[in-house]
Amino acid sequence: MSEEKGPRVEMATPFDPRAAILAPGHTYASITDKISALVLTRRTPRGWFLGFTIAFLLLMLLLFTAAYLLATGVGIWGVTVPVGWGFDIINFVWWIGIGHAGTLISAILLLLRQRWRTSINRFAEAMTLFAVACAGLYPLLHMGRPWLFYWLLPYPNTMGTWPQPRSPLVWDVFAITTYATVSFLFWFIGLIPDLATLRDRARRRFWRILYGFLAMGWRGSARHWARYEMAYLLLAGLATPLVVSVHTVVSFDFAISIIPGWHATIFPPYFVAGAIYSGFAMVVTLAIPLRKFYELEDFITMKHLDNMAKIMLATGLIVGYGYMMEAFMAWYSGNPYERYMILNRLRGPYAPVYWALLVCNVGVLQALWSARVRRNVRALFAIALVVNVGMWLERFVIVVTSLHRDFLPSSWGMYRPTIFDWTMFLGSIGLFLTLMFLFIRLLPVISIFEMRALLPETAPTPGGGTMRPAEAPTTS
Amino acid sequence: MMKLETLPRRAVSVGLAGLSLALIAAFGDPEHFWPSYLFAHLFWLGLSIGSAAVVMLHHLTGGRWGFAIRRVLEAGARTIPLMAVLFVPIFFGLSHLYEWTHAEVVAADEVLRHKSRYLNVPFFSLRAVLYFVVWIALAHLVTKWSYGQDRTGDPRLSQRIRTLAGPGLVLYGGTITFAAVDWVMSLEPHWYSTIYGIKFILGQVLTAFAAAILLAAWLSRTRPLSEIATSDAFHDLGNLLLAFVMLWAYVTFSQFLIIWSGNLPEEIPWYLRRTQGRWEVVAGLMVVFHFLIPFLLLLSRAVKRNVRTLAALSGMILIMRVVDLYWIIMPAFEERGIGLHWSNAAAFFGIGGLWFALWAREAARHELIPVHDLGGLGERASHG
Numbered sequence: 001m002s003e004e005k006g007p008r009v010e011m012a013t014p015f016d017p018r019a020a021i022l023a024p025g026h027t028y029a030s031i032t033d034k035i036s037a038l039v040l041t042r043r044t045p046r047g048w049f050l051g052f053t054i055a056f057l058l059l060m061l062l063l064f065t066a067a068y069l070l071a072t073g074v075g076i077w078g079v080t081v082p083v084g085w086g087f088d089i090i091n092f093v094w095w096i097g098i099g100h101a102g103t104l105i106s107a108i109l110l111l112l113r114q115r116w117r118t119s120i121n122r123f124a125e126a127m128t129l130f131a132v133a134c135a136g137l138y139p140l141l142h143m144g145r146p147w148l149f150y151w152l153l154p155y156p157n158t159m160g161t162w163p164q165p166r167s168p169l170v171w172d173v174f175a176i177t178t179y180a181t182v183s184f185l186f187w188f189i190g191l192i193p194d195l196a197t198l199r200d201r202a203r204r205r206f207w208r209i210l211y212g213f214l215a216m217g218w219r220g221s222a223r224h225w226a227r228y229e230m231a232y233l234l235l236a237g238l239a240t241p242l243v244v245s246v247h248t249v250v251s252f253d254f255a256i257s258i259i260p261g262w263h264a265t266i267f268p269p270y271f272v273a274g275a276i277y278s279g280f281a282m283v284v285t286l287a288i289p290l291r292k293f294y295e296l297e298d299f300i301t302m303k304h305l306d307n308m309a310k311i312m313l314a315t316g317l318i319v320g321y322g323y324m325m326e327a328f329m330a331w332y333s334g335n336p337y338e339r340y341m342i343l344n345r346l347r348g349p350y351a352p353v354y355w356a357l358l359v360c361n362v363g364v365l366q367a368l369w370s371a372r373v374r375r376n377v378r379a380l381f382a383i384a385l386v387v388n389v390g391m392w393l394e395r396f397v398i399v400v401t402s403l404h405r406d407f408l409p410s411s412w413g414m415y416r417p418t419i420f421d422w423t424m425f426l427g428s429i430g431l432f433l434t435l436m437f438l439f440i441r442l443l444p445v446i447s448i449f450e451m452r453a454l455l456p457e458t459a460p461t462p463g464g465g466t467m468r469p470a471e472a473p474t475t476s
Numbered sequence: 477m478m479k480l481e482t483l484p485r486r487a488v489s490v491g492l493a494g495l496s497l498a499l500i501a502a503f504g505d506p507e508h509f510w511p512s513y514l515f516a517h518l519f520w521l522g523l524s525i526g527s528a529a530v531v532m533l534h535h536l537t538g539g540r541w542g543f544a545i546r547r548v549l550e551a552g553a554r555t556i557p558l559m560a561v562l563f564v565p566i567f568f569g570l571s572h573l574y575e576w577t578h579a580e581v582v583a584a585d586e587v588l589r590h591k592s593r594y595l596n597v598p599f600f601s602l603r604a605v606l607y608f609v610v611w612i613a614l615a616h617l618v619t620k621w622s623y624g625q626d627r628t629g630d631p632r633l634s635q636r637i638r639t640l641a642g643p644g645l646v647l648y649g650g651t652i653t654f655a656a657v658d659w660v661m662s663l664e665p666h667w668y669s670t671i672y673g674i675k676f677i678l679g680q681v682l683t684a685f686a687a688a689i690l691l692a693a694w695l696s697r698t699r700p701l702s703e704i705a706t707s708d709a710f711h712d713l714g715n716l717l718l719a720f721v722m723l724w725a726y727v728t729f730s731q732f733l734i735i736w737s738g739n740l741p742e743e744i745p746w747y748l749r750r751t752q753g754r755w756e757v758v759a760g761l762m763v764v765f766h767f768l769i770p771f772l773l774l775l776s777r778a779v780k781r782n783v784r785t786l787a788a789l790s791g792m793i794l795i796m797r798v799v800d801l802y803w804i805i806m807p808a809f810e811e812r813g814i815g816l817h818w819s820n821a822a823a824f825f826g827i828g829g830l831w832f833a834l835w836a837r838e839a840a841r842h843e844l845i846p847v848h849d850l851g852g853l854g855e856r857a858s859h860g
Contacts, residue, residue, distance in 0.1 A: 265731045265735065
């Protein structure tokens with residue numbers, strides 16, 4: 001990582017505050033102090049307790065719903081014939097999609113040497129893990145008997161059965177377990193040097209032992225760093241195909257069938273773009289309050305928000321292209337079922353949802369062409385929230401409108417989510433936020449050592465050149 | 477060794493010879509000629525607009541990789557007007573190419589009747605004109621401002637290109653998608669696939685990338701390109717080439733898997749036509765030479781950093797791009813008994829010769845490196 005740097009274009013002097021990925025005036029010590037203080041010394045803000053309480057109550061809602069579900073059966077949800085996939089798959093796809101930003105930031109932006117990833121990668125990776133956890137709940141609970149989940153794995157058994165290898169649902173099992181494992185390893189390995197910093201700085205014995213245990217004996221020797229960098233790069237290489245593969249397999253869940261509105265060849269790239277789009281919207285949604293309440297504006301700068309807004313714009317346009325191609329090809333195909341599918345979306349009983357998704361995902365997004373909007377924190381926050389909602393609506397439209405009216409009018413029906421669908425959804429948001437609040441409180445939300453490596457860029461050396469990060473001391 | 481300055485004259489003679497042969501075919505054997513001409517035109521057009529797209533992409537994203545191939549690509553983008561002129565003959569061959577131009581065929585077919593609101597000659601022609609207007613305008617502005625910067629050194633020109641590049645890429649994506657539907661997908665008018673536009677976009681960008689690496693490797697033997705087209709730059713280009721090879725394989729395989737598993741009567745014939753008899757061999761060749769071998773070789777650092785191996789690999793990918801386009805277009809005519817024919821090569825080299833002549837003329841007329849827009853490479857190259 002440290003041997004090859006891209007063209008050092010961004011390091012131009014005089015200093016341009018809009019292009020800075022780390023505000024000027026910091027020293028190695030101030031970065032470590034500021035980030036580690038969030039965990040170790042600063043009083044936990046009252047807002048944290050308030051937020052955590054709300055999140056925790058929502059998590060309880062999830063637990064009650066899950067307990068009732070296991071006791072009663074999936075009949076408490078609104079899924080029935082013909083819409084056999086409802087909120088469970090919508091929320092599953094939504095959460096999995098959100099997770100993608102973390103992997104993209106940590107793996108692909110690392111390989112592309114996009115150094116602005118540094119301050120947002122840690123919490124984006126945490127977000128990925130928590131989103132995957134939320135996503136994983138839904139298929140497990142939808143099984144009705146989640147304790148038999150291992151039947152999904154191919155293993156020799158006395159029943160003499162194997163999972164159907166042609167079913168993308170089985171591919172999902174592998175794609176998602178791999179994704180969760182690699183994401184966790186990536187996040188944890190990235191944390192190790194910072195855990196050692198926390199170990200060294202913690203004042204109470206309990207925390208010293210806990211962080212020391214997690215730091216796995218990190219001493220910051222040159223050999224440790226060399227191995228660390230090697231491992232991190234290798235994991236980045238491994239994680240890169242996962243960014244594409246997971247949502248591709250999720251898209252196959254739909255596209256491999258022959259239902260109009262699901263059987264579309266554009267689904268794989270369109271789902272991947274949508275996943276990255278919703279993921280970045282979620283990172284922006286989390287980053288803006290985080291930097292405000294914890295005064296991290298020096299680390300998560302306008303440059304970060306601007307870049308993330310640009311990625312949202314690019315991926316959102318690809319998603320818009322997907323909507324356009326779906327509609328155009330349905331009309332162009334001349335196939336009456338394909339044409340009815342799009343007409344039903346435009347004018348059928350769920351038309352308001354379809355129009356709302358177009359407004360949220362394509363209409364509002366266009367504001368991000370303007371640099372002024374991208375640099376307006378409030379506007380960006382509002383747009384990110386709208387996109388989060390829009391991407392959920394998109395999955396609703398895909399799942400429900402295609403199933404509720406298929407080839408035979410006699411088998412048409414409507415899907416109505418029940419109260420338990422909603423409590424389950426709200427509950428998974430509670431799980432996500434609870435984990436997020438705990439993460440903010442217990443672990444460094446920004447990578448301390450990587451921020452320190454950025455420091456030389458903001459402090460030009462007298463010779464006019466800049467010190468390369470590799471030459472900078474990186475241990476505490 | 478050939479020089480850039482002598483290339484136009486030789487290329488023109490190849491082009492004129494090819495086109496004269498093609499002209500013989502046009503009158504003697506129009507059934508074979510028109511598919512050949514369409515195939516040849518679409519390959520070279522893809523190289524031209526793919527070049528314009530990569531230039532815009534680089535303006536938008538920046539990065540060391542782009543400066544070494546900027547001028548090669550810009551010269552490629554300048555050939556779009558030539559391709560527009562060479563498109564004109566196709567209007568005279570529509571009835572040989574497209575089933576939907578025959579009123580009696582359309583009248584007897586319900587799907588084609590429905591499609592006739594989109595697939596009809598006036599609207600088709602209007603759209604073709606519109607596509608070329610958009611492409612010529614984009615390519616013209618982007619190259620004009622970039623060449624202008626060589627003279628004036630005005631940094632605002634870079635900013636202006638950057639502002640255009642975003643909307644420009646959106647326009648490019650939209651126009652090439654519908655152009656692909658009009659010119660290629662409608663050869664088999666019952667078939668449709670929503671990923672088709674993306675497949676074409678990636679195919680063209682990959683073509684432009686491979687060609688640009690090959691040409692930059694050739695030109696980088698001498699100054700000034702040798703100053704910035706270093707092994708570092710080729711390493712980055714190799715990585716991007718790998719990424720585009722993988723993306724191409726990804727969308728190609730996705731389309732195949734979804735249509736294969738659906739196995740619907742209106743979709744699967746496209747693949748049946750392309751996997752029967754000799755075409756199956758071609759499909760197999762593509763798996764090996766368009767994906768497996770480039771993929772495995774491009775993983776190696778040594779291959780990417782060595783100009784010769786990377787150029788050889790780019791050449792192979794370029795050949796496979798020709799094969800892929802041939803495999804997409806020609807089986808559509810299989811039922812009429814039209815396949816490999818000498819006019820394929822005549823049209824291909826005819827249009828290609830003229831393309832190269834214009835490319836070389838444009839490349840020779842300007843600096844081979846954008847002297848005032850080199851990012852961090854600037855100091856080394858301009859004062860070196």
